[in-house]
Amino acid sequence: MRDFMRILQLHSNFIEYIPIQKEIALAEEAKKEEKRLEEIVVLFTAVEEDDNEAVALKAIDEVQAFLQKLKVNRILIYPYAHLSSNLAKPAKALEVIKRMEANAKEKGLETYRAPFGWNKQFTISIKGHPLAEQSRTILPTEAEKEEKVSEAVKAEKKIKSSWNIIETDGKMVSVEKFDFKGYENLEKFARYEMSKVRASQHMPPHVKLMKKLEIADYEPGSDPGNIRWYPKGRLIKSLLEQLVTTKMAEYGAMEVETPIMYDFEHPSLAGYLDRFPARQYILKSENKKLFLRFAACFGQFLIVHDAQFSYTQMPLKVYELTHYSFRREQRGEVVGLRRLRAFTMPDCHAFCIDLEQAKKEFITRFKLCMKILEEIGFFRDDYEAAIRFTRDFYEENKQFIKSLAEIFGKPVLSEMWKDRFFYFIMKWDFNFVDNQDKAAALSTDQIDVENAERYDIFYVDEKGEKRHPLIMHCSPSGAIERCVYALLERAYKEQKCGKAPTLPLWLSPTQVRIIPMSDKYLKHSEKLVDDLKVKHIRADIDDRALTMQKRIREAEMEWVPYILVIGQKEIASNVLPVRDRKAGKIRKMKLEELTGEIKEIIKGMPFKPLPLPKRLSKRPQFYG
């Protein structure tokens, strides 16, 4: 927290003061005689710890503006320590006060100053008008504020990268020479990464969709980038979370839970903060300065630091789904669900014996991440890969890097750093390219060569000696919110191509909507819903007193994948007219055929029941 200069500003009929005795060694020379000044604005001034010359100048500016209103041109600067509990050092305070005095004189004010460092006796008579008494806090202007930014954030600005495309056969071609025909998405991604130049007039389309579909919305009662999730959105998020967590458990990672806030002064953490390119939320509690975690690294590292393990148990895999991670992203960067200040991130660390083991594990995880994105519902054309490494790493591991491109099956962007700026020697990331041609990273994995030492993490090798492992940092899907963003942006792309936008069936809040022709068929509809529920299919009934056409329209606008209209014919024949969103037509099916088809599509995916009342008439409207 920063402190500011404090000034108590009093429009006085007169003030009389006598210096009594020096209070500090640095006190100025002064005569112990009474001084009387009339028709004057007295500035009782306290200089605080972080104040500087710029603040002094600004203070005088503000005071001058005030004087003009009062039509007074005479001031007394009266050093008055009692206004603050966080005073600057006397030498500094005196310097700032002298600066104020000099500046006021330069501005043509008739300026007096009481001596600094003295215990003084004073009598003051203050005028009775409303503006006579004012207290001010002088804040430095924005440009003068020095934001504390991690070394890594600063370092990023200096990074020199060289950019290439690695083809699936391992051939490396500079981005300028690569023929992007057939790889338009990769081209957009490469351009985005390299130049960061893009022009966008509108807000990203997923923002409108997330509101209209009642998935999520901004929360003005919080900080920007902290989102509210409505029941449908919470369901989608929760299912994604379950999928990723299940996949990580199958992979062999041990799920843990760690605190969301950490001690700023903890020796390992303080060092790490400077190595991670992110800004933090900071909070004070009692005497402690705490920061909110921006990843699960610390918690897991502190656990593993205290754990005992040997090479026989490695790679050791630890996983956490952070609810939440916090990054105080720059204001202009926080948009919709693309970039948040609070986000849910699956974070898995693998502790490896050596680079050989790390590389092997890296490949396993690379494939695992591709698999997870596929299961979520992303197609291969939805995302592009980037592989980034230091020049040294590349020289010694060319074959390994090539093999990643081969596994990916499409050309990948590569970024080579001349020097190592971060704690990792290499990383890869999968990136979604959205409707504004902006790229956002989903899955990522890194090989960390620094933090085992920083956190004093070690394993016992085959000779019984303690050694630091290599640490791999992987987010298998990227932030969960970002997956939702990508799914919505992808749906919008489909819509632009003239297709009906959809969410993957396993994530659709309502999978089957039943529309009874009239109240007469409500009972039958209820039974249908219950039959589907037993089969773990989310179905609901639009029982509102609206025309059938209107209810169909609304179901379509909710992106419901299957819509069933129930009337006399259906009850009589047992054949259902299924309005299939994907197929874009009505298909006559038996109930068993429909449930069979749905079960087949969502086989193996997590399930949660409908998060809303099954009758639409009982639902509140959260948006619109």
Added chain:
RNA sequence: GCCCCGGUGGCUCAGCCCGGUAGAGCGGCAGCCUCGUAAGCUGUUGGUCGCGGGUUCAAAUCCCGCCCGGGGCUCCA
């Protein structure tokens, strides 16, 4: 964090330039309609014009500060 644009019933937006009693559509509610695959009809409700301050006889409208949203810079999961 900086620069630019915006904020008007629950939602989408008009009015602001040029100050003078706050408008529409959607939604909600009530009633009618009981409907065969993307908007049935009628009535009605609902607004501290983002918040605070200033100018003015008078502010949604002009000025200043702040908050929130969008775009750009910069940056990332």
